[in-house]
Amino acid sequence: xxxxxxxxxxxxxxxxxxxxxxxxxxxxxxxxxxxxxxxxxxxxxxxxxxxxxxxxxxxxxxxxxxxxxxxxxxxxxxxxxxxxxxxxxxxxxxxxxxxxxxxxxxxxxxxxxxxxxxxxxxxxxxxxxxxxxxxxxxxxxxxxxxxxxxxxxxxxxxxxxxxxxxxxxxxxxxxxxxxxxxxxxxxxxxxxxxxxxxxxxxxxxxxxxxxxxxxxxxxxxxxxxxxxxxxxxxxxxxxxxxxxxxxxxxxxxxxxxxxx
Amino acid sequence: xxxxxxxxxxxxxxxxxxxxxxxxxxxxxxxxxxxxxxxxxxxxxxxxxxxxxxxxxxxxxxxxxxxxxxxxxxxxxxxxxxxxxxxxxxxxxxxxxxxxxxxxxxxxxxxxxxxxxxxxxxxxxxxxxxxxxxxxxxxxxxxxxxxxxxxxxxxxxxxxxxxxxxxxxxxxxxxxxxxxxxxxxxxxxxxxxxxxxxxxxxxxxxxxxxxxxxxxxxxxxxxxxxxxxxxxxxxxxxxxxxxxxxxxxxxxxxxxxxxxxxxxxxxxxxxxxxxxxxxxxxxxxxxxxxxxxxxxxxxxxxxxxxxxxxxxxxxxxxxxxxxxxxxxxxxxxxxxxxxxxxxxxxxxxxxxxxxxxxxxxxxxxxxxxxxxxxxxxxxxxxxxxxxxxxxxxxxxxxxxxx
Numbered sequence: 001x002x003x004x005x006x007x008x009x010x011x012x013x014x015x016x017x018x019x020x021x022x023x024x025x026x027x028x029x030x031x032x033x034x035x036x037x038x039x040x041x042x043x044x045x046x047x048x049x050x051x052x053x054x055x056x057x058x059x060x061x062x063x064x065x066x067x068x069x070x071x072x073x074x075x076x077x078x079x080x081x082x083x084x085x086x087x088x089x090x091x092x093x094x095x096x097x098x099x100x101x102x103x104x105x106x107x108x109x110x111x112x113x114x115x116x117x118x119x120x121x122x123x124x125x126x127x128x129x130x131x132x133x134x135x136x137x138x139x140x141x142x143x144x145x146x147x148x149x150x151x152x153x154x155x156x157x158x159x160x161x162x163x164x165x166x167x168x169x170x171x172x173x174x175x176x177x178x179x180x181x182x183x184x185x186x187x188x189x190x191x192x193x194x195x196x197x198x199x200x201x202x203x204x205x206x207x208x209x210x211x212x213x214x215x216x217x218x219x220x221x222x223x224x225x226x227x228x229x230x231x232x233x234x235x236x237x238x239x240x241x242x243x244x245x246x247x248x249x250x251x252x253x254x255x256x257x258x259x260x
Numbered sequence: 261x262x263x264x265x266x267x268x269x270x271x272x273x274x275x276x277x278x279x280x281x282x283x284x285x286x287x288x289x290x291x292x293x294x295x296x297x298x299x300x301x302x303x304x305x306x307x308x309x310x311x312x313x314x315x316x317x318x319x320x321x322x323x324x325x326x327x328x329x330x331x332x333x334x335x336x337x338x339x340x341x342x343x344x345x346x347x348x349x350x351x352x353x354x355x356x357x358x359x360x361x362x363x364x365x366x367x368x369x370x371x372x373x374x375x376x377x378x379x380x381x382x383x384x385x386x387x388x389x390x391x392x393x394x395x396x397x398x399x400x401x402x403x404x405x406x407x408x409x410x411x412x413x414x415x416x417x418x419x420x421x422x423x424x425x426x427x428x429x430x431x432x433x434x435x436x437x438x439x440x441x442x443x444x445x446x447x448x449x450x451x452x453x454x455x456x457x458x459x460x461x462x463x464x465x466x467x468x469x470x471x472x473x474x475x476x477x478x479x480x481x482x483x484x485x486x487x488x489x490x491x492x493x494x495x496x497x498x499x500x501x502x503x504x505x506x507x508x509x510x511x512x513x514x515x516x517x518x519x520x521x522x523x524x525x526x527x528x529x530x531x532x533x534x535x536x537x538x539x540x541x542x543x544x545x546x547x548x549x550x551x552x553x554x555x556x557x558x559x560x561x562x563x564x565x566x567x568x569x570x571x572x573x574x575x576x577x578x579x580x581x582x583x584x585x586x587x588x589x590x591x592x593x594x595x596x597x598x599x600x601x602x603x604x605x606x607x608x609x610x611x612x613x614x615x616x617x618x619x620x621x622x623x624x625x626x627x628x629x630x631x632x633x634x635x636x637x638x639x640x641x642x643x644x645x646x647x648x649x650x651x652x653x654x655x656x657x658x659x660x661x662x
Contacts, residue, residue, distance in 0.1 A: 041569060041591065052631055171632035175617070175624060182621040190623040203630060211628055214548025214571035216500050217526045218622045224502070 004076070004086055008093025012065075018097050021057065025105025033113045039120045043127060046106065047206045050131045051199055055138040056163050058098055062142030063159045065094050067152050077260055084252040087143070091251065095139045099132045106131075123209045130202040133240045137198045138163070140247040147254055170197050187222040195239045205236045271317075277301035285310055285318075285326065292316055300324045300347065308353075312337045320346035323377065328352050328362070330380075337365045337390075343372040352381040354409060361386035361411070365393065373398060383411035384432065387419040395424045402432035404455050413454070416441040416464075424449060431455075435477065438464040447471055457482045457508075458499075461489065469494060474506070480525060482508040489515045497523045505530040506547070509537070517542060527552050528570070531560070540564055541661065549575050549615075558582040564661045567591060567610070571628060574610040574651075577619055581648035585610065589657040597658045608656040611647045613640035 012018050028049065032042045069090065076086045106128065115121055142159045149155040174193050178186055194200040207215060208227060215227045226232040275281075276288045276298055285307055288298045294314050302322040308331045312318070316339075325348045328334040332353040335344065342365075349362040361383035365371050371393035377400075378384045384400040387393065395414060404410030413429035415437045416422060424446045429435040435451030435458045438444060446469035451458035458474035459481040461467065470492040474481050480499040483489055489512065496506030506525035509515070512534040519541045522528035528547040531537075533556040542565045544550035550570040551562075554577055561584040567573045568591045587603070595606035614633050617624050627633050640647060 044569060048629065048631075048634075168632050168635070171627055171630045175627055175632065178621050178624050178627075179617070182623075186621075186623040190626050194626055200626075200630070203628075204626065207626075207628055211548065211571045212500075214526065214628065215625060216504075217502060217548050218625050223623075 002089070004081075004089025005092045005096070008069075008090045009097055012093060012097040017061065018101055021061075021098065022101035022105045025102055026108060029106045029109030033109055039110070039113065039115065039118045039124075042110075043120050043123050044210060047127060047203075047210070050127060050134070051203050051206070052167055054102065054131050054134045055167060055199060058095075058135045058138035059142045059159045059163045060156075061098060062094060062139040063146045063155055065090075066143055066146035067155065074260060083255050087147075087251055087255045088248070091140060091143055091248070094143075095136045098135045098139065102131050102135060103128050123206075126209055127206060130205050130240070133244060134198060134202055136244045137240070137247065140244065140251055144247055144251055144254065147251065147258065166197050166199050171200065174200075187218075191222065191226055195236070198240065198243045201236050201239050201243070205233065205240075208232055208236075271295035271297055273297045273299050275299045275301060276305075278303050289314075289316065295341070308332050308334055310335045312339060312342055314339050315341035317343040318345065318347065319343075320348070320375075323348040325350060330354065332358075333360045333362075333364055335363045337363070337368055337371060340369040341371070342368065344374070344376060345372075346375045348377045348379075349381070350379045352378075352383070354382045356409070359383050359386065359411060359415075361415075364388065365390040369393070372396065377401075381411065381432070383415060384413040384429070385415070386412075387414075387416045387422060389418045391420045391422070393419075393422050395422065395427060397426045398428070400427065400429045400432065402430065402454075404432050407433055407455050410455060412437040412460075413451070415439075416444060420444070423447070429454065429458075434458075434460040435474070436460070438462065438467065440464060442466050445469070449473075450475075452476055454478060458496075460484075461486045465489075468492070473497070474499070476500075477504075479504045479508065480506045482510070483512050483515070484508070484510040485512075487513050487515075491515065491517045491520060493519045495521045495523070496525060496528070497521075499525045501526060505552075508532075509534045512537065516540075521545070522547055522550065530554070531557050533557065535559055537561075538563070542566070544568065544570055544573075546570065548572065551575070553577070553583070560584070561586070563587055564657075565589070566660050568660075572612060572615045572618075575615040575619065576611050576648065576651065577616075579646075579648050581651040583651075585651070585653040587655050587657055587661075588653050589660045590653065593656050593658075595656065602658050604656040604658055607652040607654045609641055609644065609647065609652045611651055612637045613646055616646050 032045055145159045146155045194204050274288050274292055276285055282288045285305055289312055297317040297319055300320045302324050304325045306327045306329055308328040326334055328351045330351045330353045334349050352362045353360045362378045362381050364386040366388045368390045369392050374396040376398045379401050381402055385395055400413040410433040412434040413432040418440045421443045425448055427449045429451045430453045433455050435454045437460045439462045441464045444467040449472045452475040454477045456478045458477040461483045463485050465487045468490040473495045475497040477499055480496050499506055505527035506522040507529045510532045513536055515537045517539045521543045523545045526548045528544045528550040530552045532554045535558045537560045539562045545568045547570045549572045550567050552575045564587050566589045590608050593608045595604040597604050614637055
């Protein structure tokens, strides 16, 4: 598995797209910091970028890579190799290189602008951690979709739809249900609903750092214990781990049973 | 004759210590003539209900401790021209029927209370119908746990023209409490970690407070039912909680709120039924709600304030607006300035649709900063339906005001 991982990783590191992705974040970081020297404001803007763009790019990249390397995968399948190691190796190769581009691309400009001397370092590292998680989650979801669909167009369609659903539509439905059922006690429901969407989860994580004062404005005791203590942080992080591990397991499970 | 006036002006000094001729403060007070000084040397005095009924100076040397033994009040001043300086008072009695205070001033004029340290108290310094005094550089450290059995740090009741300056008050119910007290000046105090309010005004007019710091109190500062209050250069920080605000204004008219800093409060200013208030040069930084307006607020003007990275800048609960927003800096402003006069060419709408939704269904706060919310906020910005359409800053600044 490590060999395949290494191969995929180096293959991607050499490819143009990784550089484009890396340069995009580098440019974004520099432009943001150039336009306003305030690190904390830049962190807020970055958060918006990360929770929307990172999933989108990871999804598309994952699907693209899976379809592109299909011939290579089939070649590997003919060898005496475990299926799980083939797919997991490729997956970790893609996810690893994307995460690296993200972390380096954003890390370098912020470091140059004196991140270590500022007090937003924890907010920023949390941002990078959630970014890394989102990359892992959406790449594996994309892999799953691509594995299930032979048809490239369908695969692309489904994965973009998945992104759209999780990034926008889910919140719309969520809001609608909150307003329709506003007569009922909803605090547990609303917290539970955020955990079923990795984008919402990462948003909550970042909100905990940036908007804690607003979150504490609501009277519910459940909210208070969730946001007021470290419970929210640990629960959200735990759920993010689950969101990563479960689809990976699904990927190995499906790949073992798939008839190529 | 000359000698007599001399002693009258200067008074004589009576030393109080454990091996002096005078061993108790009460004894000293009894012996003293008007305008004498009681020099209290270092040591512990277990005394309470010390009644000062003549103009005296109580001067502590190296902070002598007066231990009230939780039996009741420690010092009660009923005479004009009394000075209390440099004492350490502990263990005031707690009662549910009487407001025991470490130092209580009753119907007296021209008092001065300074350099006093209070610990384990019920009420700290209680001024009752006493005018023209000063409360200067005291330190009040309470250990209040519940609102119902704790008292206030500095309380003024029907007292006028008092200066409260450079005090540190923490861990009591209300840090500084004013009721029916006019023309009070409150400067350079630090009121932190109090159970209820850092500073609390009730029915008190023409008061000024400047350069105070209010941090981590149950609910910051409450100004209620008062007129012509001037609030300048204060800092309100980290007042967090479901009913917490930097400042609560309720039925306040003709006040001035200038150059204050509101940082990391759940609600920066909560306004209810307050009219003709000028907000100028304030900084609202990282608050949940910078300003929350709850009905019946007319003719207020917000000018040259900085609204920086608040989750919500302004929140309204009605469609009616009679308040003026002009020349503020909004960190959320995305307009442009083509003629380079430092004023944005497009108006800024500080009320987001989302804040209406949150007012209606508070649980929706978990959707803060989601893309869906940004989209509907944007559409509301383009064509306001729910927010008052005249509620905008027509001349938003492009750069922060200093």
